[in-house]
Amino acid sequence: MKILIFGVNGFIGHHLTNRILGTTDWSVYGMDLGVDRLSTSLDNPRFHFLEGDISINKEWIEYHIKKCDAILPLVAIATPKSYVENPVGVFNLDFEMNLNIIKQCVKYHKRVLFPSTSEVYGASTDPEFKEDETFLVVGPIQKERWIYSCCKQLLDRVIYAHGTRGDLEFTLFRPFNWVGPRLDSLDTAKEGSSRVVTQFIAELLMKHPLSLVDGGGQKRCFTYVDDGIDALMKILENKDDCCKNQIINIGNPHNECSVKELACILKKIFMEHPDHKSDPVYSEIVEVSAGSFYGKGYQDIYTRKPSIEKAQKLLGWTPATGLEESLRKTLYAFLEENER
Ligand code: UDP
Helix, strand or coil: CEEEEECCCCHHHHHHHHHHHHHCCCEEEEEECCCCCCCCCCCCCCEEEEECCCCCCHHHHHHHHHHCCEEEECCCCCCHHHHHHCHHHHHHHHHHHHHHHHHHHHHCCCEEEEECCHHHHECCCCCCECCCCCCCECCCCCCCCHHHHHHHHHHHHHHHHHHHCCCCEEEEEEECCEECCCCCCHHHHHCCCCCHHHHHHHHHHHCCCEEEEHHHCCEEECEEHHHHHHHHHHHHHCHHHCCCCEEEEECCHHHEEEHHHHHHHHHHHHHHCCCCCCCCCCCCEEEECHHHHHCCCCCCCCCCCECCHHHHHHHCCCCCCCHHHHHHHHHHHHHHHHHC
16 A cells, blocks of 8 residues: 655654554655654655645645555644644644645545544533544634634544545544654743643653643543554554544543643653652642633643544454553653653
8 A cells, every 4th residue: 555644754643654664565655844753764665755845745745645545634733732822823734734635635536544633522521422422512712722623623524524425535533642752842842832741741851840730630541652553554454444434533541540640640750760760859740720821712621531432343443551651651752862
């Protein structure tokens, strides 16, 4: 197979590329603005890379969509701080640019694996989110956090409408707080605009306080990236067309924990690390208001737990990596990177 990945240097893109090149005879065609996570793939003869921009390199995009068997448009801004600071930028990239790619996939009747998001379930109070049943619940317009959720939801609906009319073939996958090596850059975390796990790791390194937004009682299910990639590989394999025109949650419901618990576990793992167990001081854990941390456009999600019945049934997939192990591997990888 020929797999086309936009955003191939991103968190999911580069992990998926490494797995494809390491375990199959498939080729990967990838585009990204950067290459810093791709060092292990760049020399592989089955990896074809263009350093480019999806808003500019239109000919390359069309040519490769026509040529490839499966397309993963992974380019997106996916950090809550950006949703409130730059909602128009999120719309332009996450919605408009990706819509252009979807239109090309329709033109050539291609197979698309589209990264929907657990964020589309929004503030649903269902104890477990089910792909084909749960209501998608967002807040008022002034709460700009929801622009990402809405962009993704509308693309989900556009892709679904095309797919069920035979214009393309799709699988929408919904990652639930995937974590792992190279999740976000430590530099963005040092500026304070990262996802929670990287943010806390950067604070631990800088000896700055870990901030629990509104007390940190809100819960997430952290999913180790290798487990997520296992599921994506099964979706790519698509045995007996099992994923054709399906929406699939990819998350680990057993790894549910509150943000406060997360802070305590990461701090404990950091304090046990050989390079840090004798540090003279460690970060404190403090409480901050959502307003002061994110600004007035923010609204939080209190629980977000996937039902993975469908992934288990369609893919025969169950995540294997527990919470502490996922966080340990992630933290250790960041510490190594920081040493370099
Ligand atoms: N959060 C926090 N402190 C931080 C960063 C995030 O308490 O330094 C909280 C945030 O309010 C949210 C949760 O951690 O409730 C997860 O945030 P993340 O940015 O990872 O994305 P989300 O899961 O909300 O999409």
